[in-house]
Amino acid sequence: MLDIKFIREFPEQVRAGLINKNEKDRVDEVLELDKQRRENLTKTEELKARRNTVSQEVGKLKAKGENADHIIAEMKSVADQIKEMDERLREIEEKLTNLLMYIPNLPHSSVPVGKTAEENIEVRRWLPEGFSFDKQEGLLDHKELGKKLSMLDFDRGAKISGSGFAVYTGRGATLERALINFMLDFHLKNHGYTEILPPMLVNKNSMIGTGQLPKMEDDMYKMERDELYAIPTAEVPITNLHNGEILNESDLPVNYVGYTACFRREAGSHGKESKGFLRVHQFNKVEMVKLVKPETSYDELEKLVGNAEAILQALKIPYRILMLCSGDLSFSAAKCYDIETWSPAENRWLEASSCSNFENFQARRANIRFRKTDDKKVEFVHTLNGSGLATSRLMVSLMETYQTPEGKLIVPEVLQKYTGFNVIG
RNA sequence: GGAGAGAUGGCAGAGUGGUUGAAUGCGGCGGUCUUGAAAACCGUUGUGGGUUAUGCUCACCGGGGGUUCGAAUCCCUCUCUCUCCGCCA
Numbered sequence: 001m002l003d004i005k006f007i008r009e010f011p012e013q014v015r016a017g018l019i020n021k022n023e024k025d026r027v028d029e030v031l032e033l034d035k036q037r038r039e040n041l042t043k044t045e046e047l048k049a050r051r052n053t054v055s056q057e058v059g060k061l062k063a064k065g066e067n068a069d070h071i072i073a074e075m076k077s078v079a080d081q082i083k084e085m086d087e088r089l090r091e092i093e094e095k096l097t098n099l100l101m102y103i104p105n106l107p108h109s110s111v112p113v114g115k116t117a118e119e120n121i122e123v124r125r126w127l128p129e130g131f132s133f134d135k136q137e138g139l140l141d142h143k144e145l146g147k148k149l150s151m152l153d154f155d156r157g158a159k160i161s162g163s164g165f166a167v168y169t170g171r172g173a174t175l176e177r178a179l180i181n182f183m184l185d186f187h188l189k190n191h192g193y194t195e196i197l198p199p200m201l202v203n204k205n206s207m208i209g210t211g212q213l214p215k216m217e218d219d220m221y222k223m224e225r226d227e228l229y230a231i232p233t234a235e236v237p238i239t240n241l242h243n244g245e246i247l248n249e250s251d252l253p254v255n256y257v258g259y260t261a262c263f264r265r266e267a268g269s270h271g272k273e274s275k276g277f278l279r280v281h282q283f284n285k286v287e288m289v290k291l292v293k294p295e296t297s298y299d300e301l302e303k304l305v306g307n308a309e310a311i312l313q314a315l316k317i318p319y320r321i322l323m324l325c326s327g328d329l330s331f332s333a334a335k336c337y338d339i340e341t342w343s344p345a346e347n348r349w350l351e352a353s354s355c356s357n358f359e360n361f362q363a364r365r366a367n368i369r370f371r372k373t374d375d376k377k378v379e380f381v382h383t384l385n386g387s388g389l390a391t392s393r394l395m396v397s398l399m400e401t402y403q404t405p406e407g408k409l410i411v412p413e414v415l416q417k418y419t420g421f422n423v424i425g
Numbered sequence: 426g427g428a429g430a431g432a433u434g435g436c437a438g439a440g441u442g443g444u445u446g447a448a449u450g451c452g453g454c455g456g457u458c459u460u461g462a463a464a465a466c467c468g469u470u471g472u473g474g475g476u477u478a479u480g481c482u483c484a485c486c487g488g489g490g491g492u493u494c495g496a497a498u499c500c501c502u503c504u505c506u507c508u509c510c511g512c513c514a
Contacts, residue, residue: 041474047484048482052483055443057494058495075495077497079493376453
C-alpha cells in the first residue's frame, strides 16, 4: 500500500509511476476520497470532543447528586448525529482503503521504463566452462528424458490430480529432494540465513499483507470452508511471520530461507508454454526473505540476487540476469531481477527466480515496523524476497544440461552426496 | 467435535459503567550520588489519525457489532490461548 500522505503531496510522481507500470491512473479518485475523508473527520471529531466534555459534566453532576436530565436529552441528539456521521465516514474510508489496496507499488528510479518483457534489460550472464549454445544431436527434452529414465510421470499426475501436477518417481524424486536440501544447506552455511518451515495454508490477512489479495484472488487455490488459501510462494507465510510487530533495529536485517511447495491456479494459461514443468500448479521452491532497514534495501537486493546466483554456479547451470522494466514489474515490487536458466531443448531461457525489493509497500500492508535505536521512532521495514530457487524450471535446465549422448543423466557434483548416486539411467 | 476459563501498555498484573490512555511492579531511557559500577532516590517512558499546531483534538484495553449522555468495564458475535473429554497422523 502506498502512503496516502505521499500521494497527497506528490500526486504527479505517483501518476507517472502508475502509467509506467501499465496501470490505471486513479490518483484523482484517491485525492477526492481523501479530501472527503478529512472533511468528515474534522466535523465528526468536533462533535465527539463536545460529547466527551459534556458526558464528563454529567458524571460530576450525578456525583454531587444533582439532576442532569436536560443535558442528557441534548446529548442524545448529538449521539445520533455522531452515529450518522461515523457511518458516512466509514463508507468513505472503506472506499478509500479498497482503492488503495488495488494501487500497485511504484517503480524505483533505477528501473528502466518499458511496456513489456521485451524491454527488460539483460544485466549479465554466466556460462559454465566449455558451454555452447549449439544443440546436442538427439537431445531429449526434460519430459521425454523424465519418462525414459522413469524420473517423472506427468500422465499419472494428471490422473490423480489433474493436468499441471507432476509426479516424481524413483531417482527423480530423490534428485528433487537432493536439490532442495542442497539449496537450503548452501544458503544456511554460506549466506547467513535462518531456516523456516512454515504452514502452506494461510489466512486472508496474510495474503493481503504481501499483496496477493485482493487483486490476484483468481490465481490462488482457496479452501472455501475454512477461509484458507494455498500459498503461491513461501514469501506469504514467511514475510507475515512479523505481521503487526515492531522489531528492534538491532534485529535487522532479518534473513529467512525456507522450503515450501507452491500452488498456483495459473488461470487461463494453457498451450505449448505449459508443457511438462514449464508451467505447473504445484512446484517446490526454496525462498529467501529479508526484512531490512530502508537505507540498506537496495544493497540487500543485490546480495539476494548474488545468493541465488551462487546456487546456479555451484550447480554449473548457465543463467542470465534480467532487470525488469517498469511495465513487467509485479504488483508489489519496486524493483526486480529475474534469473533465467538456459534450456537447451527449448532453446530459450526459463525464469527460475525472481528477486524483488518491495520497499515499504508490503510492510505497510502487513504493518511490520522497527524501532530505531537512536531516536526511538518507529518506521516501516523494507521487505525483499527471492527464489533461491524454484526447482521445476531449474530441473528442466538441469536435466537437459547434464544429459549424456546416450540419454543418461549425470547428477551434478554438488548433489551427489545428497543423492547417494551419480548417474541416472 | 463437546464442556469450561481467559485475552489489558515491552513484560507481569490491577481495574467490572463517570477526569482511566489506563493503578502498581519489573524492564527501558534521562538525571542525582559514585573514581567507575551496583544499590538508592528523582524524573520520564504506547501507537495511529486530523488540524498552517511551541498547541488543540479524535481513536485504540484480541477483532467486529450493539446498549448508554458516557464503555477497558454491560450485551452479541468472531478469532486465538489454556484446562478437561472425544477423535486422530
